[in-house]
Amino acid sequence: MYETKYQRAASVSEAAEMMAAAENAKFLAGGHTLIPTMKQRLAAPDTLIDLRHVEEMKGISVDGRSVRIGAATPHAEVAASAELAAVCPGITSMAAHIGDPHVRNMGTIGGSIANNDPAADYPSAMLALDATIHTNKREIAAGDFFAGMFETALEEDEIVTAVSFEAPDNSAYSKFPNPASLYAMAGAFVAKFGDAVRVGVTGAGADGVFRWQDAEEALSADFSAGALDGLSVSADDMLSDLHGSAEYRANLVKVMAKRAVAAAG
Incomplete structure (x- = not known):
């Protein structure tokens, strides 16, 4: 068994500082891909930086038809949002059918798109909604973000902080x-x-x-x-x-x- 440090970030800037200070760190969101990968010895980060408690990365905002969802928002919260369902029922229904209740309460939208699993649900929504992916460094159009199986435009130390889109008809x-x-x-x-x-x-x-x-x-x-x-x-x-x-x-x-x-x- 290899040694791994666990660190809990309180802010996006603190998470970035933790990443810069570590030799081989990984950001932890829901962990549904990273943790099994570590168990199989296919990944061995020396540090896990937990993003799930960063308040500025949480929550859903709907202003007219403009939607913004924090990257640390769990699937269950997306599924339960009446305000979001009123303008984009496709994404709330999708979130309601991701995995099981445990997955929906632990998994996050940011973790899903950052991992870009070929069978994940959210990437298809981001492309169809022409969403913008917000990070701690820049904004990336969804069409430019997904770069192939398990590949994205993210840099090693870049953090997905939110996604935004205009709700469709x-x-x-x-x-x-x-x-x-x-x-x-x-x-x-x-x-x-x-x-x-x-x-x-x-x-x-x-x-x-x-x-x-x-x-x-x-x-x-x-x-x-x-x-x-x-x-x-x-x-x-x-x-x-x-x-x-x-x-x-x-x-x-x-x-x-x-x-x-x-x-x-």
Whole structure:
């Protein structure tokens, strides 16, 4: 067993100072990926810097249709926000179906997007909502933030502090969960802004989260599930593993997108 120090940051600036002082530190948000990775000896940080108690990184703000969610806000709080549900029901419904109650009360939106697990739910929402990712150093458009499976534009010492977006006219998320982990084997978040539609897909792409642009074009012309009938997703770009083949996931993407459109109404 290797030795690991645990430090609890009280502010974003203190967390940054702790990171600068450590030789090989990792930020800890919900810990649902980092801790299992450490147990498997695939990661061995000398210091864990806990961000879950940084008050300036918590909370949900809705001003008209402008939304800001602190990075340390747990999934359960997002799911329970009536104010957020009134302007963007897609994201509250999505948060309500992440993992189990323990995961929803411990996991955070910031940890989810910073880790960019290929089967995580939030990255698809960030792409579909054209969100801005706020860090202690800068603001990054979601389209520039996600850089591939488990890869983001974050620097080693950069901290996600919040996400913000303008609420769409309609939104919904649908996923086919792995029956054991409840991670998405394929999930689609659909957001309609006037005549424009954005579709974020998670759980299926070989390179992680992506936008399904053919579906966006079809839905921008006709916002109905039937508009996707003639489309298909290339299996060449899909994940294939013991849970489902690339062809299976390609079909799931279309099915989940149609369900999300129907739910968005």
